[in-house]
Amino acid sequence: VTDDDRTVLAAEYVLGLASPADRAQIERDLDRDFELRRAVYYWQDRLFPMTRLPDPADPSPALWPRIEKSLQPAGEPARPGWWESLALWRTVTVVALALALALGVRFLAPTAAPERYLAVLQNDQKTAGWIVEIEARGRVRLVPLAATPVPPQRALQFWTKAPSATAPTSLGLVPGDRVTEIPAARLPALEPDTLFELTLEPETGSPTGRPTGPILFVGRAVAI
Amino acid sequence: MLAFVDGYTHEELARHLDAPLGTVKSWIRRALLALRECLA
Numbered sequence: 001v002t003d004d005d006r007t008v009l010a011a012e013y014v015l016g017l018a019s020p021a022d023r024a025q026i027e028r029d030l031d032r033d034f035e036l037r038r039a040v041y042y043w044q045d046r047l048f049p050m051t052r053l054p055d056p057a058d059p060s061p062a063l064w065p066r067i068e069k070s071l072q073p074a075g076e077p078a079r080p081g082w083w084e085s086l087a088l089w090r091t092v093t094v095v096a097l098a099l100a101l102a103l104g105v106r107f108l109a110p111t112a113a114p115e116r117y118l119a120v121l122q123n124d125q126k127t128a129g130w131i132v133e134i135e136a137r138g139r140v141r142l143v144p145l146a147a148t149p150v151p152p153q154r155a156l157q158f159w160t161k162a163p164s165a166t167a168p169t170s171l172g173l174v175p176g177d178r179v180t181e182i183p184a185a186r187l188p189a190l191e192p193d194t195l196f197e198l199t200l201e202p203e204t205g206s207p208t209g210r211p212t213g214p215i216l217f218v219g220r221a222v223a224i
Numbered sequence: 225m226l227a228f229v230d231g232y233t234h235e236e237l238a239r240h241l242d243a244p245l246g247t248v249k250s251w252i253r254r255a256l257l258a259l260r261e262c263l264a
Contacts, residue, residue: 004257011256012234019233046263095259102255120262128263222261224254 010039014047015092016083047091094145101131101143102224118224119196121217129217132196140171140182147177148216157201159211160187162194173205194221
């Protein structure tokens with residue numbers, strides 16, 4: 001079993017993708033496979049902070065009656081476990097959204113050029129806040145996972161810097177709460193590990209053409 | 225996305241997307257490894 005295999009297996013288990021048979025096998029292996037246990041903890045730890053991103057939602061009034069109706073008659077004791085935690089499933093939802101964005105790129109345009117990039121921008125707490133999708137022809141979509149508040153007289157400015165570039169290039173000011181699409185012409189040459197970041201700048205943008213304010217979110221592009 | 229949120233397994237996902245099981249598994253594998261790299 002390679003490291004990648006173990007990573008994928010653990011993620012599938014944490015996300016609830018594994019079939020019942022696979023899940024049972026993984027749960028048996030967890031007892032004696034230290035590396036697998038570490039991989040499972042890795043995904044649980046990494047995904048947990050994202051539970052803070054979505055706004056809380058109230059369930060519909062019809063939910064409880066539906067759950068009660070679907071409950072087994074008494075006799076089979078409940079089996080409590082971490083997979084029944086609300087926080088976990090909130091996490092799964094957010095991560096699923098991120099995965100879906102990545103996969104969606106493939107499903108929606110399977111005939112386009114295969115080389116695409118994805119970057120997850122994280123804040124200094126390592127919490128993911130934005131996703132950058134980059135098509136091979138250079139068009140960029142900047143997608144917020146949650147709204148970023150922008151103080152008055154300030155603006156969010158979006159930057160990119162390829163490993164071979166000497167300085168960041170501005171991709172313009174962006175709203176903190178909406179998807180922004182940036183045309184291909186604005187984007188310099190795209191390479192793996194290209195950095196994307198959002199900084200807080202004066203209302204009209206950085207006066208120097210370089211980032212001047214604090215970096216709120218940063219991440220690097222990986223090919224998908 | 226609904227497939228993931230609804231908690232489908234690989235097999236259910238493949239049926240839902242009308243794609244071969246192996247293809248779905250490889251899509252998910254690639255996405256998860258990319259995600260791990262992004263989160264590194």
